Amino acid sequence: MNIDITDVTRRFGRTRAVAGVTMSAGPGVLGLLGPNGAGKTSLLRMLATVIPPTSGRIRLLERDPGVAAQRRAIRRRLGYVPQHLGYYPSFTVVEFVEYFALLKEVPAAQVPRAVATAVERVGLGDKARARMRTLSGGMLRRAGIAQAIVNDPELLLLDEPTAGLDPEQRVAFRGLLRDLGQTATVVVSTHLVEDVGAACAQVALMDGGRIVFHGTPQELTARGEGRTAAGDAPLERGYSTVLAEARS
Amino acid sequence: MTEPGHEPLDVALGRAWIEVAAQLWRRRPGPVERVAARLLRSPGLARALVATPSLLLGWVLATAVVLTVGMLATRETGTPYVALFAPAVAAVGIAYAYGPGVDDAWELTCSMAVSDRMVLLVRALAVFGLNAVLGLAAAAASGVAMAVTFGWLIPMTAVCALALATATFARSALVGSAAGVAGWVITVLAGQAAAGRPTTVVTESALIVPYLAVAAGATAIAVYWTRVPKGTA
Numbered sequence: 001m002n003i004d005i006t007d008v009t010r011r012f013g014r015t016r017a018v019a020g021v022t023m024s025a026g027p028g029v030l031g032l033l034g035p036n037g038a039g040k041t042s043l044l045r046m047l048a049t050v051i052p053p054t055s056g057r058i059r060l061l062e063r064d065p066g067v068a069a070q071r072r073a074i075r076r077r078l079g080y081v082p083q084h085l086g087y088y089p090s091f092t093v094v095e096f097v098e099y100f101a102l103l104k105e106v107p108a109a110q111v112p113r114a115v116a117t118a119v120e121r122v123g124l125g126d127k128a129r130a131r132m133r134t135l136s137g138g139m140l141r142r143a144g145i146a147q148a149i150v151n152d153p154e155l156l157l158l159d160e161p162t163a164g165l166d167p168e169q170r171v172a173f174r175g176l177l178r179d180l181g182q183t184a185t186v187v188v189s190t191h192l193v194e195d196v197g198a199a200c201a202q203v204a205l206m207d208g209g210r211i212v213f214h215g216t217p218q219e220l221t222a223r224g225e226g227r228t229a230a231g232d233a234p235l236e237r238g239y240s241t242v243l244a245e246a247r248s
Numbered sequence: 249m250t251e252p253g254h255e256p257l258d259v260a261l262g263r264a265w266i267e268v269a270a271q272l273w274r275r276r277p278g279p280v281e282r283v284a285a286r287l288l289r290s291p292g293l294a295r296a297l298v299a300t301p302s303l304l305l306g307w308v309l310a311t312a313v314v315l316t317v318g319m320l321a322t323r324e325t326g327t328p329y330v331a332l333f334a335p336a337v338a339a340v341g342i343a344y345a346y347g348p349g350v351d352d353a354w355e356l357t358c359s360m361a362v363s364d365r366m367v368l369l370v371r372a373l374a375v376f377g378l379n380a381v382l383g384l385a386a387a388a389a390s391g392v393a394m395a396v397t398f399g400w401l402i403p404m405t406a407v408c409a410l411a412l413a414t415a416t417f418a419r420s421a422l423v424g425s426a427a428g429v430a431g432w433v434i435t436v437l438a439g440q441a442a443a444g445r446p447t448t449v450v451t452e453s454a455l456i457v458p459y460l461a462v463a464a465g466a467t468a469i470a471v472y473w474t475r476v477p478k479g480t481a
Binding site: 116 | 262265266267269270271273274275290291292295296299351352353354355356357358359360361362363
């Protein structure tokens, strides 16, 4: 399993953002759904090795992120797009992607080709030499995705990756997700239920720091059948039903 | 499977374009980055070093201007202003070298194979080194006694370590720089109150041990606060 976590919690002061999550995932696309404050971002940040858990056990790519040498090995095979993508405004798209390729220790000789492949894969070839400060919100998200995939990761973590993308770009992005999920474990945190239905083989629904549902999009849809829960689409009704049950 | 040489035309063109784009877009590192990559034996660390916010041209020029003013004031008055300015200037630079709110790509850097602690270390050393060189040049040009020219380097180390420790603890460059500057101002005022002249804080050899103790303690705090706890598996 590329992700294997057991009873993981994360506290920020008195707030328990993640409250005893246990889950495992192999290759494929896993959608992480949930309302604001459900703990999705905190869970992704722990999986990205940005913050350690307060308690519990995490193993990523069969390694322990608590051990420096193993954490480094994990990070070489990890791609991460945070919710708020930081970037150096004066860098070009290529410089931005190359910067993270180098920090991921992609062998120097392979960096130019890896950068070109990642930039083309997200459709930013015509903006390769544009400064980051000149890009639109959707282009910035795509540059963020390019840096995440530049090392051909085995574990890819995307926090709200479709925010700012137009419908055409979102369709293209779903295709990219499905492609990446052939070989890697891809975890996508999103508010957009339709993204999960279109691109994810598995879905986990978080609420109050806990995972209240883990299954396929079809199973989530089935939970809402015959119910009067809110939602314009079957998957949304399943989402609302599970949330209502978890809170009752 | 498609045999090499018999792949569809669009796939072959795509491959060819990637090879062309890789060469076309390839970035040539500057001389500083090339030397740093050799010294640090890490192209990633060298790239992170040249992206240090407080080593950008504007910061370096501002530092040079402050120390030049200090040098001119020292020559006019005989009071070693460079020695009094340099620790505070360096402390602000160190606090703004790395961290949330300062480094635009900090969150991403924290998930990289090149450790964020190493990035912090090389950036802090580089900022400290640059400030020390600029400060020494300004102090030497101001013509004050040799003891004063070098005397502020140890207090500068302590003040920089204090700023770094506070910035990493508070996760705020502003708080870190405020702690460094405030610590140095209090030290100078204490020197003024105790001996009647502020420059005693850079000329009194008895203060070297306390300065080194502060530097060591603050460095230990910074190391502690940038650790990743064990026991996650």
